[in-house]
Amino acid sequence: MKGRQEVRIAVLTREQIVPVGSPIFADDNRNLSDVTVTNFTDVSDLAAMRAAVAIKKQVHGTNINLYYLGKNIYTLRSIMAVGADETTMIKVDDDLDALTTAQIVTEALQNEKFNLILTGQYGAGGDGTGQAIANFIGLMLITAAVSIELSSKEGKCIAIRTLGRGRRQKVVFNLPALVMCDRTMDTVEYSSLPEIIQAAKLQIKEFKPMVKHYSSERIKLQLPTPRPKKIFTPDSNLSSSDRIKQILSGGISKRATDRLEGPPKEVAKQLLSLLKREGIL
Structure with a gap:
């Protein structure tokens, strides 16, 4: 689209670690050993990256800055091959809470002027990390997006949100x-060999956050211990x-109760006399 100002997009992705086979703990007995874990990126993060590339094809001059929360360089390179122009690695621990992660990302983005920030649901x-980042920076927040495109009007975006059970919602909003x-936005698409070679040549910046991770004891909800039930034993x-x-x-x-028996008219009389005797009528 001609006449449109340059769009600067920041894509936030995060490394996730899962055990493979029988888990083996490291020397600190807290984290899993690197021998029995694998790194991957959530499908919603990949969807955010491909959505940024789609906007780049739509609007000439769009610049994509990839921010990667993690430590695995090979996982990062695979995401870069989707179409990143610049890349920054933010080395964080995988056990950080959402608030601390949001503070670190906000610190990394505060000196940049991005029109659009995309991340995985x-x-x-x-x-809650995405909500906290939007709150810290002061941005409009759109969640559960299955598609996003720039409208013909200046500074406007159109997003389609999923509301579950096949329902959709169209949202028109201003940038930034x-x-x-959402995960359903993603389509299976593999990077070409030239894209992989180009991503291998890109320089990766490293951001060292100043935000400190303060450890604190969280209050956890715990189900009460069930009381033992008395077991009936027959005489x-x-x-x-x-x-x-x-x-x-x-x-x-058996409870001692008065049973009304007889024909319907007789039962009705007995019930009527009972109600009168109890003072109900």
Whole structure:
């Protein structure tokens, strides 16, 4: 689109670690050993990266800055091959809480002027991180986006959000904004060999955050310990048949109640006299 100002996009992705096979703990007995873990990127983060590339094809002069939260250079290179122009690695621990992660990302982005920030709904923006970043920077927040495109009007974006069960919502908003992409936005698309070679040549910047991670004891909700239930034991002085009846009834004796029997008219009379006797009528 001619006449449109340059769009600067920041894409936030995060390295995720999962155990493979039988987990083996490291020497500190806290983290998993590198021998039995693998690194991957959530599908929603990859969807955010491909959404940025789609906007770049739509608007000439778009610049994509990839911010990677993690330490694995090979996983980062695979994301860069999708179409990043610049890349910054933010080395963080995988056990950081959402608030500290959001503070670190805000610190990394505060000196940059981005029109649009894209991240994954369940990846780098998961667990409330995306909401916290939007709040710190002061951006419009769009969640669960399945598609995003720039409109013909200056500074406007159109996003389609998923509301679950096949329902969709169209949102028109102004830039700058932070958009969290849903996993359903992603399509299977592999990087070409020239793109992989170009990504291998790109220089990776490293950002060292000044935000300190303060350890604190969190209050966790814990289910109360169940109280042991008394087990009914039948009376050993009763006969076998009576003990079986007690077991089947759980030891609950029959309640002494007045039973109304007879034809309908007679039952109605008995009920009417009962209500009068109890003072209800």
